[in-house]
Amino acid sequence: MPNDATAYKRRTFLRKVGAGAGVLLSGAPLHSVIAQSAGQNAAPALVTSERLRPQMTSGVMSGDISRDKAIIWSRADRPSRMVVEYASNENFHNAQTINGPIALSSSDFSARVDLGGLPSGQTIFYRVRFQDIQNPAIYSAPQSGSLLIPGGGERDITFAFSGDEAGQGWGINEAWGGYRIYETMRRFKPDFFIHSGDQIYADGVLEKEVRLDDGTLWQNLVTPAKSKVAETLDDYRGNFAYNLLDLNKRRFAAEVPFLVQWDDHEVRNNWYPGQTIGAAEKRYQQRDLSTLAANAKRAMFEYNPFRIDPSDPERVYRMFNYGPLLEVFMLDERSYRGPNSQNRQSALTQDTAFLGAAQLRWIKQALLRSRSTWKVIASDMPISIVVPDLNPDVPQGTFEAWANGDNGKPRGRELEVASLLKFIKQHDIKNVVWVTADVHYASATYYAPDKAQFTDFKPFWEFVGGPLHAGTFGPGEIDRTFGPDVRYVSIPSDMKQNRPPSELLQFFGVGKIDARSKVMTVSLHDVDGKDLFKVDLHPEA
Structure with a gap:
C-alpha cells in the first residue's frame, strides 16, 4: 500500500471533512444519516431552515481520470447549479471555482464537471455544493473528496x-x-x-x-x-x-x-x-x-x-x-x-x-x-x-x-x-x-x-x-x-x-506497479482483505 506523504495528507483531509462532507464515517443507520448528512456542516448565514437547502444524498464521485483530466460527479434533490472548488492543498488555498451545469429532472438532478489542466502527479482536493435556482443565496452543505492525477512515472x-x-x-x-x-x-x-x-x-x-x-x-x-x-x-x-x-x-x-x-x-x-x-x-x-x-x-x-x-x-x-x-x-x-x-x-x-x-x-x-x-x-x-x-x-x-x-x-x-x-x-x-x-x-x-x-x-x-x-x-x-x-x-x-x-x-x-522495477504485483482478496493469491509479473523488455 502506498505510504507517501501525499497519500497520508489526502486521507487526513478526508477524515477531517468526515460526516459533514458526505464522506460518512459514522455507524448510524442509513436512513438517519442520509436525512441528516447535509446539515452537519455550517450553513450560510442566510439559511434558517435545513429544508430550504438543496440536499446531496448520493455523495460525490470522481472518475475517467487520464493525464490532466477528471470528472467530478454528484447529485442534488432539486433544480440547482453544481459548483465545484478544487485545489492541490487540503486547505483550498488559491482554490479554483467552476460554476457547473444546472442539475435538472431530465438528468435525475445529477450533474458533472470535467476538470482539465490538472497538475500531473498531484493530489487534487475538491468540494461540491449545489446552488438553489430559486434563491441563489442558498447553497447545499458541501461534500468533499480527493483524487490523484497520474503522471511522471516516479511513484507506484x-x-x-x-x-x-x-x-x-x-x-x-x-x-x-x-x-x-x-x-x-x-x-x-x-x-x-x-x-x-x-x-x-x-x-x-x-x-x-x-x-x-x-x-x-x-x-x-x-x-x-x-x-x-x-x-x-x-x-x-x-x-x-x-x-x-x-x-x-x-x-x-x-x-x-x-x-x-x-x-x-x-x-x-x-x-x-x-x-x-x-x-x-x-x-x-x-x-x-x-x-x-x-x-x-x-x-x-x-x-x-x-x-x-x-x-x-x-x-x-x-x-x-x-x-x-x-x-x-x-x-x-x-x-x-x-x-x-x-x-x-x-x-x-x-x-x-x-x-x-x-x-x-x-x-x-x-x-x-x-x-x-x-x-x-x-x-x-x-x-x-x-x-x-x-x-x-x-x-x-x-x-x-x-x-x-x-x-x-x-x-x-x-x-x-x-x-x-x-x-x-x-x-x-x-x-x-x-x-x-x-x-x-x-x-x-x-x-x-x-x-x-x-x-x-x-x-x-x-x-x-x-x-x-x-x-x-x-x-x-x-x-x-x-x-x-x-x-x-x-x-x-x-x-x-x-x-x-x-x-x-x-x-x-489489486494491482500494484512498482515505479522503479516496473514489476506488477497482482493479488486477490476476500471481503476482509485477506491475501488469497499473489503473483509478481515481470515486464517483458
Missing part, C-alpha cells in the same frame, strides 16, 4: 478491480455493515477502481428478509425501485441510486476514482441487442430489450462519472493513460454483440460479434499506439470460463460469454479473441494483462500457447474479481481453446450456489 500505481453488486437478493444489510468490501478496498489506498460491470441488478428484486441456512435472517434495505424489475428510466435510476445509499461505497467513491463499464444486469440477465423477452418471463410488461437497454444506459451515464464523447455519446469503451507505467482499456461487450447462440460459427460475422468490428479495430490500434509499460484490458466477461445462457426464453446449449465449451479450435465469439491475441503477437505488444468479473468468484489464469488449441499468441494473465456484494457462484467449467492454466480459484468445487455475503465469499483484486 495501485488499482483495484471487481464487479457484481446487489445481486441475487443480497442488498444493503445495515446490521451486517452494508457493502463492507468497499471499506476493505479503501484501506488498500488504490489510485483508481475498475468496476467491471453488473453495477446493479436491474432484474433482481430485493425482499426485506431472507432466511439463511443457519436460520438467521438477512435483512435488506428496500426501496420502491428495488421492489420490482426495472423497466422505466426511473426504475433504472432508482437501482443506481440504491447502491449510493451505502455509506461504505460513498466514502470509497469520494476517495477513489471510478472507471466503469457495464455487463448484463445493468439491463436484464444475459441480454443482447434486439432481443425480445419471451413469454416464460412473467415479470416484464416492457419486453423489448432495446428499449430497456436505452433506459439502462441513460441511467448508467447519469449515475457515473463518465466522460461523454460528443462524437459518440453512447460509447462505453474507452482508454485511460496513467503515464509511462500504465494504460487501461475498458471494453464494452454488450452494445455490439450478436445474439447468444451455440457460439460455434466458423467465420466472423455479425452473429459472432462480441466486441464488434469497430471496437475490435479500436482495441488493436489503441494497444499498438500505447507506449506504457503495462496495458490492462478491462473485460466485463472472462475468456475461458464457460457461461451458459440459462434464461427460460432461449434454447438449451446457448452461451453468454466468449467460450463455447468445445475445447477446440476457435469458433463463434472465440474468433474475435483469436484475432486480437494474434495481432498482439504479430506486433510484439508487450505486457498485456486482462482483468474481469461476472462469474461471482475470483480466479487467476495463465494462458500458454503450448497448452492451447490456438497457439498464435503471446502468453498472458487474466484475473477475475467479484462479487463485490452479491451471491457467490461457481466455479465454472473451463474451455481449453486458449490454453488456460488456472492457478487459483477462490471457492471449493462443491460449494452450494448463491452464498450470501455473510459467508465472506466476496472478492476483489
Whole structure:
C-alpha cells in the first residue's frame, strides 16, 4: 500500500471533512444519516431552515481520470447549479471555482464537471455544493473528496478491480455493515477502481428478509425501485441510486476514482441487442430489450462519472493513460454483440460479434499506439470460463460469454479473441494483462500457447474479481481453446450456489506497479482483505 506523504495528507483531509462532507464515517443507520448528512456542516448565514437547502444524498464521485483530466460527479434533490472548488492543498488555498451545469429532472438532478489542466502527479482536493435556482443565496452543505492525477512515472500505481453488486437478493444489510468490501478496498489506498460491470441488478428484486441456512435472517434495505424489475428510466435510476445509499461505497467513491463499464444486469440477465423477452418471463410488461437497454444506459451515464464523447455519446469503451507505467482499456461487450447462440460459427460475422468490428479495430490500434509499460484490458466477461445462457426464453446449449465449451479450435465469439491475441503477437505488444468479473468468484489464469488449441499468441494473465456484494457462484467449467492454466480459484468445487455475503465469499483484486522495477504485483482478496493469491509479473523488455 502506498505510504507517501501525499497519500497520508489526502486521507487526513478526508477524515477531517468526515460526516459533514458526505464522506460518512459514522455507524448510524442509513436512513438517519442520509436525512441528516447535509446539515452537519455550517450553513450560510442566510439559511434558517435545513429544508430550504438543496440536499446531496448520493455523495460525490470522481472518475475517467487520464493525464490532466477528471470528472467530478454528484447529485442534488432539486433544480440547482453544481459548483465545484478544487485545489492541490487540503486547505483550498488559491482554490479554483467552476460554476457547473444546472442539475435538472431530465438528468435525475445529477450533474458533472470535467476538470482539465490538472497538475500531473498531484493530489487534487475538491468540494461540491449545489446552488438553489430559486434563491441563489442558498447553497447545499458541501461534500468533499480527493483524487490523484497520474503522471511522471516516479511513484507506484495501485488499482483495484471487481464487479457484481446487489445481486441475487443480497442488498444493503445495515446490521451486517452494508457493502463492507468497499471499506476493505479503501484501506488498500488504490489510485483508481475498475468496476467491471453488473453495477446493479436491474432484474433482481430485493425482499426485506431472507432466511439463511443457519436460520438467521438477512435483512435488506428496500426501496420502491428495488421492489420490482426495472423497466422505466426511473426504475433504472432508482437501482443506481440504491447502491449510493451505502455509506461504505460513498466514502470509497469520494476517495477513489471510478472507471466503469457495464455487463448484463445493468439491463436484464444475459441480454443482447434486439432481443425480445419471451413469454416464460412473467415479470416484464416492457419486453423489448432495446428499449430497456436505452433506459439502462441513460441511467448508467447519469449515475457515473463518465466522460461523454460528443462524437459518440453512447460509447462505453474507452482508454485511460496513467503515464509511462500504465494504460487501461475498458471494453464494452454488450452494445455490439450478436445474439447468444451455440457460439460455434466458423467465420466472423455479425452473429459472432462480441466486441464488434469497430471496437475490435479500436482495441488493436489503441494497444499498438500505447507506449506504457503495462496495458490492462478491462473485460466485463472472462475468456475461458464457460457461461451458459440459462434464461427460460432461449434454447438449451446457448452461451453468454466468449467460450463455447468445445475445447477446440476457435469458433463463434472465440474468433474475435483469436484475432486480437494474434495481432498482439504479430506486433510484439508487450505486457498485456486482462482483468474481469461476472462469474461471482475470483480466479487467476495463465494462458500458454503450448497448452492451447490456438497457439498464435503471446502468453498472458487474466484475473477475475467479484462479487463485490452479491451471491457467490461457481466455479465454472473451463474451455481449453486458449490454453488456460488456472492457478487459483477462490471457492471449493462443491460449494452450494448463491452464498450470501455473510459467508465472506466476496472478492476483489489489486494491482500494484512498482515505479522503479516496473514489476506488477497482482493479488486477490476476500471481503476482509485477506491475501488469497499473489503473483509478481515481470515486464517483458
